[in-house]
Amino acid sequence: MSAKVTVKNNLIIFHRPGQWYDIYAQILQEYGMGMAVRPRLKRELGFTYRHHRGLVPNTEPGPNGTLYHYEDQIHLDFYNEAAQSWFQLRYLNR
Numbered sequence: 001m002s003a004k005v006t007v008k009n010n011l012i013i014f015h016r017p018g019q020w021y022d023i024y025a026q027i028l029q030e031y032g033m034g035m036a037v038r039p040r041l042k043r044e045l046g047f048t049y050r051h052h053r054g055l056v057p058n059t060e061p062g063p064n065g066t067l068y069h070y071e072d073q074i075h076l077d078f079y080n081e082a083a084q085s086w087f088q089l090r091y092l093n094r
Contacts, residue, residue, distance in 0.1 A: 005092065010084060012076040012092075013054070020049065020074035023091045046083025047076050 004015040014020040027035050027045070035041050042048045054073045057066050078084040 007088065007092075010078045010081075012078070012084070012087070013052075014074040014076075015054075015056075015071060017051075017072055017074045020076075024049075026091070042079065045087070046080055047078045047087065049074055049076050051075075 005019065006013040006015065027041075031044070035045070038048055052073045052075045053070045055068050056071050057068055061067065076087070078087070
């Protein structure tokens, strides 16, 4: 997976939403359309997802220092460490 994924404690951030959409399509194919229901996704796989507009620094600094912009992101919120580890091994380490 590219460097545009940030892994934190109980949180994975996809800076390019298309990466999440590819994984989500794979989850739906593997587990069925029932995973499109968020409570079931949380109960069976241990996480939920949300759309987020994150403030990130520009690659080029401005004349007065660092400038920021908003980017569309997908955040996966995990409810335990085991679920996050499983997700990372299954979907991020390909």
